[in-house]
Amino acid sequence: MNYSFNFAAVLAYWPLLLEGIWVTLRLTAITTVLGILIGAFCAVVRTGGPKWAQVIVTAYVEFIRNTPLLIQSYFLIFGIASMGIRLPIFVGAAIALTVNIGAYTTEIVRAGIESINKGQLEAAECLGLSKVQTYLHVIIRPALERVYPALTSQYVLLMLASSILSAVGVEELFGISNRIQSETFRNFEIFVVLGVIYLVLSVLVRGAFFLFGQLIFPRRRKLGTPL
Template sequence: MTYHFDFAALLPYWREFARGIWLTVQLSAVSTVLGFVLGTLCAIGRADGSRGVKWLVAIYVEAIRNTPLLVQVFIIYFGIATLGVHVSANMAAVIALVVNVGAYTCEIVRAGIESVHKSQIEAADCLGLSRFQTYWHVVLRPAIERVYPAITSQYVLLMLASSITSQISAEELTAVANRIQSDTFRAFETYIVTGVLYLLLSFVVRVCLWLFGLAVFVRRRKLGTAI
């Protein structure tokens, strides 16, 4: 059996692919920022919070990390609708991605926080730094710098995981590809193109995060190891 590739059949759909890419980028960017904030706050709570806060964060992290993202998406989109709370597919996608990546970010940042030696905190206290100044300058910034490569890898995975939101009709790249292949009956070509586009997106995300690391972390910029 021979198969004749016909990528030309996909050319009329380039606008649909572009819209899918744009929504994927939007979902990833918003989820990255909000997920980082959520994960960092949870990491601080788990590392230096009260016993109750530590337990709550631990339950959240373990529950999210040990259940599939698809199930989490369904709970947010379909589950809470039964409670009378209705959200759009895109909003449900963002919430699910933020909640998911926040749990992983929490553990990554917590590892960075725990790598800061207590003597550095004691030295900050001796210098009269406030609790906020100590956490920001002595604990948090060095901690994030140390785990930045792991964080960047997690956010690339987040961008790829956004494809799961196609199951709730979020019109990102995978959802667009599903619709195009059903119209053209060119599944092989459609998903090859989609795979290449995801590869390019992954490269672009890594480059952007690398440039961000160069801009934020002076020492990494000098060493040339922003990621």
């Protein structure tokens, strides 16, 4: 084997790599916030909403969970454009990822809601809490606390899955690496560098979720429960 490794040729493109990292992190942050909001809302609807709304949410969840992200991204990004609505590619990518992760979040949060003891709901009713107060403080918050480790893993996977969007023209980290690869022809080196970067990003995202969980779930912080 006469292959000569040259990581310097790849690392010379560090400004482009930083640009790709920034796009990946922005996509992850935006879709995390929107995905949790959509997932929590849909989970509430699916567990206690009107029948017609439950049917719509169920259809949405099943369709998204049983089709590839790449196909969803293609239809959302190029489908919107074909209707004459011109969106920046970053916005289209954020919409595609949000729609995708919202479905998975719905199922995770739904599992948390269904784990709430019915006695707690009866106690909330006896205390005179309104429906909004009951949902916020007795259902949603404890449900999110219980499934928070699963949500953390799901959103780390979301960050990694954003690399798929390079196939539809999004210049996140993986998309940028394709440009570097075409200019340097250093396939092995670029994938090694990518692997290290994604590993570091995964640790950082998981650490950010841990710190956020410590902030919003004081009971876990006091008990030292891992997130």
